[in-house]
Amino acid sequence: MSGKQQLLALALAALATTPALAETRCGWLMNPTPANWWLIDADGEWTIGEQGGYQAPGFDDAPWTGTREQVPVNGYYGYECACMAVTSxxxxxxxxxxxxxxxxxxxxCEDDPKLPSMES
Known part of the structure; x- marks a missing residue:
């Protein structure tokens, strides 16, 4: 293999192992019932986890910072405002x-005109 071919092979291998770039998404973090999680941001409703089904890798182990202001809607469950570093x-x-x-x-989140109102 020539030097150019080796460089090309190394570059292709690096691209194949490069993780997707993380993005920051901010909005309403919804948890209405056990294991059901969604984020509603300016782009729409993103599924994070569904009870008995899909669960986004990393969610249970992700570091969580800031003071949580949760609005209960179902016992211990509800919604809050958050920003998440994610891939999607x-x-x-x-x-x-x-x-x-x-x-x-x-x-x-209440003051963000790009987000839906959570008032009923």
Missing amino acids: DADTMTITRVISVRSKPLKA
Whole structure:
């Protein structure tokens, strides 16, 4: 194999093992019932986990920072405002990996015109 071929093979191998780039998504973090999690941001509703089904890798182990201001709607379950470092699949509106979660004050989401109102 020539030097150019070796370099090309190394570059292709590096691309194949490069993880997807993380993005920050901020909005309403919903947990209405056990193991059901969604994030509603300016782009729509993203599935993080569904009871008895898909669960985004990393979510249970992701570092969580900030003071949580949860609004209960079903016992211990409810919603809050958060930003998440994630990878996602826009075609399926699925969070494919959770890297970290940062709680934000409810007011941050309430005042964001790109997010739906949570008032009933």
